[in-house]
Amino acid sequence: MxxxxxxxxxxxxxxxxxxxxxxxxxxxxxxxxxxxxxxxxxxxxxxxxxxxxxxxxxxxxxxxxxxxxxxxxxxxxxxxxxxxxxxxxxxxxxxxxxxxxxxxxxxxxxxxxxxxxxxxxxxxxxxxxxxxxxxxxxxxxxxxxxxxxxxxxxxxxxxxxxxxxxxxxxxxxxxxxxxxxxxxxxxxxxxxxxxxxxxxxxxxxxxxxxxxxxxxxxxxxxxxxxxxxxxxxxxxxxxxxGREMTERYPPRASTIGEELFSIRDWRVEHPQHAGRAVVKDVSLHVRRGEVVGIAGLMGAGRTELAMSVFGRAYGRNITGAATLEGKAVKLDTIDDAIDAGLAYVTEDRKTLGLILNEDIKHNITLARLEGVADGGVINEAREEQVATRFRTALRIRSSSIHQRTLDLSGGNQQKVVLSKWLFTEPKVLMLDEPTRGIDVGAKFEIYTLINDLAAQGKGVIVISSEMPELLGICDRIYVMNEGRFVDEMPAKEASQEKIMASIMRQYAGAFQ
Known part of the structure; x- marks a missing residue:
């Protein structure tokens, strides 16, 4: 032709x-x-x-x-x-x-x-x-x-x-x-x-x-x-x-400790439709050093759950209890969530995760400006040091820390979002579709980072539509459907077929 x-x-x-x-x-x-x-x-x-x-x-x-x-x-x-x-x-x-x-x-x-x-x-x-x-x-x-x-x-x-x-x-x-x-x-x-x-x-x-x-x-x-x-x-x-990749997921020796964070009977209504529950009495826990996955089809309520936990960034009439390190914790605002030690990496990095017209430096320090300020005034030298450290650690490919995030590739934009939340030094990191639109090499780097965070004793919650990803990086998986957790299983005992069976089980009667 x-x-x-x-x-x-x-x-x-x-x-x-x-x-x-x-x-x-x-x-x-x-x-x-x-x-x-x-x-x-x-x-x-x-x-x-x-x-x-x-x-x-x-x-x-x-x-x-x-x-x-x-x-x-x-x-x-x-x-x-x-x-x-x-x-x-x-x-x-x-x-x-x-x-x-x-x-x-x-x-x-x-x-x-x-x-x-x-x-x-x-x-x-x-x-x-x-x-x-x-x-x-x-x-x-x-x-x-x-x-x-x-x-x-x-x-x-x-x-x-x-x-x-x-x-x-x-x-x-x-x-x-x-x-x-x-x-x-x-x-x-x-x-x-x-x-x-x-x-x-x-x-x-x-x-x-x-x-x-x-x-x-x-x-x-x-x-x-x-x-x-x-x-x-x-x-x-x-x-x-330019090389063989024998492993899609880096090996990790799990060292799981005591319970770090939990929510109990968490319920969230749609922000525009009072009375319509999108998260229905969900209970979840994550331990120190544990990577917990949340599987489910699109529209299951996974993102709504994570955003509502992160300072009520989504929903209305939110009820339920949250504990961190064994103590009740207030999560009424995003500032409350950050102060408590929670971080949320959104699935929509371009709209909710970044200020695209700002440079890498400003985006990385945005969620914790007090960490680069003296008396309420930004210390530019310290801000540059922080941005340079994360650019090097996460291997962000850019001309400099002064490059606009708009001009970065999707994978490098995702690394900037991760850097922003890592700078807040969270105890619990919620990752919503962290590898969407990212190549296999960058995925491996993010999986390695998740392993490193778990090794530091942090709790990591991963929402992903790619079931092989959850099976490859998690210790335990919750299965969510129509606003509820319908199953929970150790990742070693899970499979794509078992997850899908859990999702479809409640529909079985409709096809009989």
Whole structure:
């Protein structure tokens, strides 16, 4: 098949760092072409060059599309040719409807007036194509992340997409939604559409990709032809990191002590709907040196539980008791929680975890400013020392501690969030989807950090949608469904099948 896209000798520099160095990429027409690499390797940067986010003149090299050289000065230039990018952070307006989002900035109009009848007619056609059954009037805020991803794809189809670029499209999706999205891409492939997919989920790439280009440290390593035979995850990992990774999870000798933290009969109501309980009489405990996992499907109430415990950051009419080191503890505000020794690493690092326009230094010290202040005034020298220490300890890849967190890769942003909460010196650390959208190398580093925290006698609570992750790093696992804990088991006795059986047990009667 001929190449629909060729990127030749692409080099992109930022102040103090070369993000891309002489990268080459060739994508055949009608294929699904995957791009993978460690966090900070340059994958998203390359796609931003292609789509015109980084305009012509801000990089070196050439872009050839459909046999002609192209110079994109803005996103509209690439979209005009049918090159559409869907970023990891979905660009949807939550308080607008599906139809309004689908044609935002591209509204069907007559004589300068939006033709709503045409908008809704075309919306229904496109929604049917991607498998959405909602009304076009449905607000984005009222549908799940998986369906929001489908709205983005329908939006791309409305622009007559020829080359669809998806950056981590399944990072926030559960297994069912991920499978549905991948099946949709395979269906588009049958219709002749070309797709480029960036993902850290190597099993998904091995399933759907025709070719996989690996980028390491800003340079092209190789392109693997998946049509020549089955490609294993270990084969891809070896190319990504430049070495064999014999262990996905670092070994840890558990030394578990007495009970450190507990909650009893914890109940939380929805913040907008009084009387609707989202956490229902949950009891939990974690001991010194213990890593406790919370498994469950999306919407089970895991995040709501963690946020409500962390200073009532979520919910209303919260009841229940909490103890820390054997004493009752007040968790009425986030300051109370921090002062007591709790920390919470949010699943949404970009919105709730970081101030993206601030530099690394300010983000790391934000949750404990008194630790770098004298008499209420920030001591900049001390702040720089703290930030430098965490940058080195967590191996944050950046030009300096003064680099904006917005310009870091997802994995390095996650390390900044972790640094922020580690600086508060917590006794109990709650980690909500700590490795979402992160490559295998960065995951291993975070798992090692979790082990180190447990070895120091801290309690660690890990919420994850990846059951192999929980099985690989935890000592004990709670299983949550519909706001309740439905099971608890030692990790050594757990399996994915056993966890899913616990979740589905309460539904068994409905199918008899």
């Amino acid at each position: 001929p190449a629909i896209l060729e990127m030749k000798g692409i080099t992109k520099r930022f102040p103090g760092v070369v993000a891309l160095r002489d990268v080459n990429l060739a994508v055949e027409e009608g294929e699904i072409h995957a791009i993978c690499g460690e966090n900070g390797a340059g994958k998203s940067t390359l796609m931003k060059v292609l789509s015109g986010v980084y305009p012509y003149g801000s990089y070196e090299g050439e872009i050839w599309y459909k046999g002609e050289p192209r110079r994109f000065h803005r996103i509209a230039d690439s979209e005009h040719l049918g090159i559409i990018i869907i970023h990891q952070e979905l660009a949807l307006a939550p308080q607008l409807s599906i139809a309004e989002n689908m044609f935002l900035g591209n509204e069907p109009a007559r004589n300068g007036v939006i033709d709503w009848n045409e908008s809704f007619r075309r919306s229904r056609e496109l929604m049917k194509t991607v498998g959405l059954k909602e009304s076009p009037n449905t607000l984005i805020t009222n549908i799940g992340v998986g369906k929001q991803q489908l709205v983005e794809i329908a939006k791309a189809l409305s622009k007559k997409v020829k080359l669809l670029i998806l950056d981590e499209p399944t990072a926030s999706l559960n297994e069912a939604d991920s499978a549905a999205l991948l099946n949709l891409l395979l269906e588009f492939k049958k219709q002749g559409m070309t797709s480029i997919m960036i993902s850290h989920k190597l099993n998904e790439l091995a399933r759907v990709a025709d070719s996989i280009t690996v980028i390491r440290d800003g340079s092209t390593v190789e392109t693997i032809d998946c049509r020549a035979g089955q490609v294993s995850e270990s084969r891809i990992i070896r190319s990504m990191v």
